[in-house]
Amino acid sequence: MSTRAISSTESDVYPAAVSLTDVTAGYGPHIVFKRLSLKIDKGQFAGIVGPTACGKTTLLKTILGTHSPLSGTVLLDGQALNDIPRGIIGYVPQLGSVDWRFPVTVEEVILMGFYTGKRIWPWPSMEERERVHDLAYRLGIYRCLGQQISNTSGGQRQRAFLARALVNNPALLVLDEPTSGVDIKAQHEVLHLLGDINSEGITILLTTHDLNAVASHLPWVICFRNGLIAQGRPRDIFTNDILTRTYGGDITIVRHEDYFLIATGTPIHFSDGDP
Amino acid sequence: MIEFLLEPLEYEFFWHGLLATLMVGASCGLIGALVILRGMSYVGHGLSHAAFGGAVVGFILNLNFYAGAGAMGLLAVLLINRITRSGTIKLDAAIGIVTNAMFALGVAIISQVRAFSQSFEAALFGNILGITEGDLLLIGFVSLSTLTMMFLMYRPLLFSTFDQEAARVFGIRTASVQLIFSLLLTLTIIASMNIVGVTMIAATLITPAATARLMTDCFSRMLIYAWIIGGITGVAGMYLSYIFNTASGATIVLFGASLYCLSWLTNFLHDRYVLQNHLDGKSDFVQTTQHQSVERNEAGL
Structure with a gap:
């Protein structure tokens, strides 16, 4: 049922960053995907694409351990989810999942990355604060550390979440639709930043609806529709055949040297008299 | 003025009531801040009704008032958690089902055994006159426990309140945090029942916290402000109820609502003033706030 267009570089000797074997997941009687086997190599920068309600978020939740699979095994770095140490996974949720009127500053949001540690005192230690300032400086949000999260732009919020995910030096970074809710410039900047982070050896896995962003920024793509396509x-x-099997309908792919432009359906033609 | 304030303290019932309203008001304010941020405002209302049903059931089983109310409150928390776990039934619906059924049980028993209906008037509407030293000890214990637990759980509470899903991924046991918080809320409600009454507890929880939210955009400051405003509301409401000879619970709630209105009006006038200055070209609001934020960052280094 699933096709691998190119064999990945994974090795059977070294454990993959993420390994799913015969995983079936669903909610109650509804099965979202069945007997899925998938490996993501260490150091990979992969994007999961697929139509709405195809099981991308369920797949991410299964990998993150927040949704228990009905059967099968999920291993991170060769270990079961329950055995991995805290902080090994960095997670950036969808921007739309949070109440942005919540009374916190950008600095407090980033500090939350430390809140799983053993420190009980509410206020941050000097080391925690220094780490937050270093990351904020690197991600270009140093100047808005003291600002209310509600007063920041979509791009700045995305970077604040990214900084929070990075405070514990994770081995795997998982992002749920990091390109939605931000403008095209912020989208490019975030993906570029993720490329830099990936070059340091951090495995990155993200979901997105933006095929053009994937085509231009990501080295690896996983087409998913209630199973691996x-x-x-x-x-x-990105061929007509695979994208049609993933999304259905007509997909048009325009290639120019190393660039892609992916569109769906037929264009709308306006007459000269139309406003 | 001092004499006027000290005069009612000659009566034992008054300073008992004053201590009780101070502790209950502060605890409700502190817990209430998290109640409104976690979108649980209806929980306080529901749990107080469930606890009332428990107190009535406890009475006919010859149990202590607090034991019956506590057991039913705990049962309500566990049932609500169980019903909402699958996500099919949402929190507000689960609260409606569980707590109203428990309250209805209490009302049904009272209507059947009319002899003790008077005994529960205090629980419904609050009775500051009957505060015993035992009640004060219990309220003190609950207040201290709430304060301690909120301090110890500050970090997981903040993270799971702001972004529950991410908190779970980062390793916070969000279900345990939710359960402990619900238990603290239940304890606070049960300790407050005889002071402000079942019908007024929700307002005592929510109003000081909502006032604090209008005063600050900082989470830790909101908790502290809500704690202080809750305490002040309790004490001021108690004095006003003595002066005007009104029901203490209702007076506390009315005073809290007045503070909220004052805070809202101040915010409204401040925003209008800033906007007007901006329109008149006297100041650039956006640039000013950004500049202040940069200054704060640099000062914090």
Whole structure:
């Protein structure tokens, strides 16, 4: 049922960053995906694409351990989810999942990354504060550390969440639709930043609806629709056949040198008299 | 003025009531801050009704008032958690089902055994005159426990309140945090029942916290402000109820609502003033706030 357009570089000798074997997941009697086997290599920068309600978020939740699979095994770095130490996974949720009127500053949001540690005192230690300032400086949000989260832009909020995910030096960074809710410039900046983070050896897995952003920024793509359709490099994966099987309907792919433009359906033609 | 304030303290019932309202008001304010941020405002209302049903059931089983109310409150928390676990039934619906059924049980028993209906008037509407030293000890214990637990659980509480899903991924046991918080809320409600009454507890929880929210955009400051405003509301409401000879619970709630209105009006006038200055070109609001924020950052280094 699933096709691998290109064999990945995973090795059977070294454990993959993420390994799912025969995993079935669902809610009550409703099965979202069945007997899924998927490996994501260490150091990979992969994007999961697929239509709405195809099971992308359920797949992410299964990997993160917040949704228990009905059967199968999920291993992170060769270990069961219950055995991995805290902080090994960094997570950036969807921007829309949070109440932005909540009374916290950008600095407090980033500090939350430390809140799973053993420190009981509410106020941050000097080391925690220094780490937050270093990360904020690196991600370009140093100047808005003292600002209310409600007074920041979508791009700044995304970076604050990213900084929070990075405070514990995670081995795996998981992002749920980091390109939604931000403008095209912020989208490019966030993906560029993720590329830099990935170059330091952190495995990155994200979901997105933006195929063009995936085509231009990500080295690896996983097409998903209630199961694995295909995975590989965008230039090999983004074909009419695979994208039609993933999304259904007509998909048009325009290629120019290393650039892609992916569109769906037929264009709307306006007559000269239309406003 | 001093004599006027000290005069009612000659009566033992008054300073008992004053201590009780101070502790209950402060605890309700502190817990209430998290109640409104976690979107649980209806929980306080519901749990107080469940606890009332428990107190009535406890009475016919010859149990202590607090034992019956506490057991039913605890049962309500566990049932609500169980019903909402799958996500099919949402929190507000689960509260409606569980707590109203428990309250209805209490009302049904009272209507059947009319002889003791008077005994529960205090629980419904509050009775500051009957505060015993035992009540004060219990309220003191609950207040101290709440304060201690909120301090010890500050970090997981803040993270799970702001972003529950991420908190879970980061390793916080959000279900345990929710359960402990619900238990603290239940304890606070049970300790407050005889002071402000079942019908007024929700307002005692929510109003000081909502006032504090209008005063600050900082989480820790909101908790402290809500704690202080709750305490002040309790004491001031107690004095006013003595002066005007009105029901203490109702007076406390009315005083709290007045503080909220005052805070809202101050905010409204401040925003209008800033907007007017901006429109008149006297100041650039956006630039000013950004500048202040940069200054704060640099000062914090």
